[in-house]
Structure formats: C-alpha cells, structure tokens
Amino acid sequence: MRIGTSISTKKLDDACINEYKIPLILMMENAVLSAIKHLDINLYNNYIVVSGVGNNGGDGLGIARQLKARGKEVKVFIVGNIEKITPCSKTNLEILKAMNIPYIIIDTKDENINLLKKLEADIKNSHVLVDCIFGTGLEREIKGIFKDVINVINENKNLVYSIDVPSGINATTGEILGSCIKADKTISFEFYKRGFLKYETKKYVGNVVVEHIGIPEDILKKYDDNEYITSMNFVKDNIKDKNKFSFKSDFGKITIFAGSKGFSGAAFIASEAAIKSGSGLVTLVCDEDIQDIISSKLSEGMTANYKEEDRINKLIKTSNAIGFGCGMGDNETTLERLQYVLNNSDCPVVIDADGLNVLKNNISILKKYKNRIIITPHLGEMSRLTGKSISYIKGNRLDVAKEFAKENNIIVLLKGYETIITDGKVTYINPTGNSAMANGGMGDCLLGMITSFVSQGIEVFEAVICAVYIHGYIGDILSKKMYTVNATHIIEKIPSIMKKFNIEINL
Template structure:
C-alpha cells in the first residue's frame, strides 16, 4: 500500500477536485461520514461530545462531523480554535451549516476564553480533534498549544481526524506538542508521519477510510514509500512446487559465529531453515562448530581456523569453493570484529556474483573500510541497527533516529545497495529510491539475537529466488509478525530470539491461508 507525504495527498485531492471534477465539498462530506461510521459505536455510552476545530479544511471535516452527529441525536459542542472570520471555502460552507442548525458553537480565540474551553473539554467524554491535518506547517504555539495540552489532560476518548494535531505528516516529528489520540481516522492513504516515531506514539488505533477518491488520482502519484500489509504478503511468499527437491529452495551459506558468539550462527542458520531454505551450510570457527551441529542438526557445517590473525590459504580455498556452491550468503552475525572478518568479507564481496546479506560484524568491517563495497561482484543487502548505521556513516545516532528514511535512502543510492535500517520502525530502502516502512513488531524483539534471526529469514528468501528488495521487505515483515505472535504467547518481557524463530512457520502458514 502506498504511503504519502502531505504534498502528495494535496496533489491527489487537487487532481480529484480540479481534473476529475468531484467537488471538494463532496470529499469533505465523505470524509466526515467515514469518521462517523468508524466511531459512532464509541459514542453509545457517551453523554457529551466535543469537536475541536481549526480554521482550515481539517476544521471543515470537524464541522461536518458535528452536523452529522447532531442529526443522529448525539449531544455535540463545537469549539473553534482560532479566528472564525478566517474560515473559508468548503470549511466555511460546513461552518455556516452548523450555525444554521444552531449547533452549540464556542470560540477559543484569546486567553479570556481559556476557562470556558477547559470547562467544556473537561466535561466531555469524547473529543474529536480537527484542529490541524496535513496543512500543519510550523511549530505550534500560543492558544493552539494551550488547547492541545488541555485536550490531552482531559479524561476523554480522543479521536484524531486525518492526523493528530501536532504530528508532522511528512516525518512523524512533533511540532511543539500533539494531541495524543486513542484512535486516528485518516483519509484515502496513510501519511508517512502516522507511521514513524515519535508521531506513531500519538496515533492510537489507525483506520484508513475511503472518501471516494478514484484510483486514478492515487495511481498517478509517484509515491516512493509503501507499507507491506497482511493481504499483500502472500503474493511475495515464494511458491513451493510439488515436483521439487531441496536444491529447488536455495543453497544458503551462513558465515557467522565465533567462540564468543557461536549462538549467532545457530540463530541465523535455524531461521533460514524455518523460512523455507532447502539447504543451509554454516561456515564457522572450528573450535565452536559443535554448537551448530548440536543445535541445528539439519545444517551442513564447514570449519576454518582463527588461530592466526589472517585466514590460512587452505581455508581461503575452502571458502572460494563454497562461494561456487552457494546461491546466496549471509555474513556477519557474531563473526568477530577483527581482521579475519574483514578478510572473509572482502573475499566474499569480490568473488561472489549473486546477492548477499551483510549484518552485525560484517557491517562493522565495512565501517572501517567502505572501499570493500566498491570492488564487488555481488548485490548487497545490509541490515544495520541504529548504532551500526552510526558507525557506518559516521552520523550521530540522534540525527539518524530523526531522519531514518533520509539516511537509509542516501546510503542505498550512494552505494547502490539495499538497506534495512532496523529500529522500532524498520526502514527498507532500495537503490532505485523506493522505501518501505515496517509497521509491525514490538519491544519484546529488542532482545539479543533478534537481528540474527532477521538475517536468516532474509537470506532464506533470497535463496528461494526473491530479489534483494522483495526479500528484505518480506523478511522484515515475517520477522516482525513472528515477533508479534511470540508476544501474544509470551508477552514482551520474556520474549527471546528463539521464540521469534518458533513463530516463523506460523506467520508464513497464516499469510498463505494454509
């Protein structure tokens, strides 16, 4: 599903109104009707409903919602925040109708009315927030800021219209403060800012409604941002065919694990199998290879020595032979932050001609020498968390956190690689500028080894024939949905990486409706 920024939504509205000829007032009516139908059940127990309206079209939606509710015998008060003489266009039409119908309308224009505003808001049980929508364009101050703080303190259920007032629809940043909604009803398409943190914290339950905008208005918008949803996932999952054998589903090479972190090789290899790989070969330091043989008996294990500071010629030969065997490679989980890791990575990148996933210590090796990427034969997916990204591009973590999409896109374009920037809202960016935002997962997944599982899932999908971008997007989806299933069972506190692995098969099975 497409996700849009405010200028893209404005263009969709403009085209629909000006080129197709559906009047703006019709869209506003549809928008208001859709909000009422999504929320009327919530009003059953309610005595007092307040609609806080700004003076733009978001406020216009609010006036129309007020009228529809009032016609359905709901007791409604409208409070206009701002100068009502500046209301114009479609919003003015709905404002005038509300006045004609003698709906209870108040104004919060200056400090003299603040007590009245507080009393009305504190006395209600449901608040519709129609102060700002996609038109919010600067820091919120003065009476608007006061109003938002009062709305947030009220003991009422808060419903945001289109977007919580205060969230920047383009990047999820909070412009001063924002209404903290229990539910947000957004129109036509999700806005980027609803999905990214910190904005996502203010959204509550998100519903996207149809307001009668034709597909053609949406299709012509060249949005670069998408989300994977449950309906779409099944079309990405690789097919299984009756007449097949283990070689049909990918020969996956996992280069991971050292004496300190042998478990990383176990988690990555097992995840690759659980996602459907036909054959997994694990290349691991000799002294700890038995961990893999014991924990993943299905894996074929090849060993090498880390006794020296360089990889031996014999081990290098062995590695080159495996590069000829493999369909895809995951390199880096628990591999050690040393020269041997750098050497192995360099051998892989400059000799292998398919797609690889570089994670963890593989990324740390790249951070020290990004030139390795320039001499490559293979396509590369990298999966940094924010700390690894910070080391890789030498930016402050805070700056990366506030600009996840921009940073991932830049890296993808500069190095022509697929980037999976992992966080509570993982961003997947492709060299062609396309971006996918993952909206699933939970904080229980912030646990050691969780990233190793993701690497195993992605490499498995590559082995089964998906291209880099699809494997990364679907991989992140399966990982986070498996994390959510694990949370349903165990809660967030006790969730460990192994629980995510156990749930991979069930996510794939239910996506396919098997």
C-alpha cells in the same frame, strides 16, 4: 498502505479539483463519512468537536452534523478568526446553523478566559473530543489562543480522536510545533503521514487508521512517493508456494559465514533460522574450534571450516544466497573474508553484525560488488557506517537509510521500531515486532530468514520485506503470552507460520 507528506496531500487535492473536477466539498464529505466509521459511536454518546477555520475545521463541522444526525449529543467549538473561514468550511457551518446545532467561537481577537473555562467544563462532561483544529498544511509554531485550547484539551481530555493529523504535528517531518494534541486515535486520509514515523510523535498520534476518501487510483499512483507500510497481503503475494511437485533444489542453496570462539550461538541461530525458513540446503562456514559444537546441534544443516578452501570456493560459487557476519569478530580477518566472498560470489549477500563493523572504514567495497548486497544495521552500526550520530539517525531514519542505499546501490534494512527497508528508490516500513524481542540473537535469526527467502527465488527486495514482516509477526504472536521472546522461540514458530501463510495463498 501509502506513506505521504503535506506536499503529496496538497498535490492530490489539486489534481482531484483541477484534473478530475471533483469539488472539494465532496471530498470533504467523503472524509467526514470515512471518519465517522472510526468514532466508536456504538460506545459513546457525548461528543465535543473542536474545529479550526481551515478545511480540516470543515471536516469537524461535517462530523458534528453527522453525529447529530445519528442521535449523539454534540457541542462544537470553533477556534480562530471566523472571518478567515474557508468556503467549504463556511458551507458546513451554514448547514450546522440550519440544523440548530449550537456552536461557540473562540476568536483570536477576543478575551477568551470564560470560553476556555466553558470548553474545559464541557470536555470533562463528554466522552470523546474530536480534534479538527489544524490539518496537514500546518508548518508554523502554535501560539496564542490555539496553544491555550490545545493545553485545555490535553489537561482535561477523556478520549481524543484527531482527524487526519493531531493538531500541532508537522505531517511531513513529525516536528511538534510548540504544542500538540495528544490523540488516542488518529484517523488519517489516504496516506499514513510520514511525520508519524518519527519516534517522538508516537505519544501524540495514538492508534493510527488510514481511510480512503474516494480519490481515483491513478491520481494516487501519479503522486506516489514510493514509500509504503508493509501489509500481510504483500507478504502472502510474495512468499513461495510449496506444492507437491517441489524438490529441495527448488528452494535454494545457501551458505552462512558466522561464528567464532565464544560466539557459536550466533552461528547456530542464523543457520537454524535459514533451515526453518525453508531453504533446500544450508551450510555454515565457521572457525574450526567451534565446528564440532555447531555440528552437534545443527542436525539438518552442514558445516565447513576455513581450512577447507576448495569446498568453500565451491560453496561460494554455487550458492543462491550468502549470509555473512554474525559473531565473527570485528577484525582484519573478517574484513578479508568478506572481501573474498564478495569478489568470488555470483549471488546476493546479506551482511550483518561484524560484517558491518568491518565496513566502517571500507564503504567503497559495497560499490564494487556486481550482485545485490543487503545490509541489516541497527542504529549504532548505521552510525558507524555513515559517520552520523545516533540521535541524528533517530530523527531522520528514513532519509538516512534512503540516501545510503541510493549512494551505494544496495538494500538497507535499518532495524528498530518500524524497521525501514529501502533500495533508495522504494521504501517499506515494517509494522510488526515489539520490545519483547529486544534481546541478543534476534538479528542473527533475521539474517538467516532473509538469506533463506532470497535463496528460494523471491525477488531480493521483496524477500527482505517478507522476512522482516514474518520475523516481527511471530514476535507479536508470542509476546501476547510471553514477557521475553528469544530468537529460539521465533525459530520454533517459523514453519507453522509459513504454513499458515502458504495455506492462505492456495485458498
């Protein structure tokens, strides 16, 4: 699923009209028919359509016509200076008149107290309100009659379905422009709007569905911003098939540097997750004083301690992927070990937790490494790495992650709701995972999964995307029956979920 902005939306419209000679009225009708599929007309009979005078308003007028044609009760309110109605919207208005569908104009020039009361009463007596006041082009603050109408809707609504964007959101930035419709569902066209990714918009957009309206694929590719939401099909297309001729050597050899006194759990979780994710050989390197503890639990993995220098050197040189950082401690020793691993390895390295903490004043290390580096920070770790406040990163997650990845030539996995994965050029937003997973050990589990997927020969960027998706996917399944989902719960389910995906690959 592509992510787009108001700019990319405008470019698409212009290209369709000017390059492909597709009339705007035809695209509007495609939008209308696409939206109708998501208005739950099998459940509800009474609809209010509130339209503006721009092209988004034209979508609303077309939707009112289609609802009426399907036998629904429809009342239409048009908000704004009717003299400024766009040509396509005017065409749909003329059709509305010809069909004798009643409508009320709430004009910016008039005193509209009685009309607002009429709107309030009709909303209370309806099942669904369809919001088509403003579209993706809105950038100014909402004031006057528009604000009054939005307030009436929010205060009296039953269900609100917004078309393309809830009226009042900046589609690009997610900024709430003074006042905004609180939608239960948003039916967006061609793109998942970038502004919807901002945490503050979640209470306004509701459930988001994205519909195609017949724009040719080569135009979509031409104006693609290289920002996507991960789909299950993407994951299935990229995870490695296990066929009957496979050997353990076909699924990678990995080394994980993790754990210290008091933090043996982090080391175990990361290693066990890598094993369960399908790596051929997994070795944990840890402090000597926790090695016996881990060895007794890690039945299918091997362990080494830092005194075994020759063995560690061989592991570093022969690994297909390395995971580093979980539970190691934020200290000079961890930094020295990270530098040693980076300077002597020839494979991708995944850095998490204390591996990130020791980088906060040593970012230049990242640029010196000749192979791929993946970092997996949460907001606090990203704040320490970038020097930016957590509140700033929250409001600008996508841009902060992209800039840091590009500047340091690495892959950034910025954790949180709708985790971001980017190499600075291409960005994926992960749709899986939930708050039941918000507890210690989840990051250790994810590090093990990512390191495993990389070692198995999946392209590095794709491996990260797939691991994050499956990690959250398992959490979503478990959270349906569990209040809290722990890392060990995820690990137990990895083999069965991977098998499910693997079977579907071969169908």
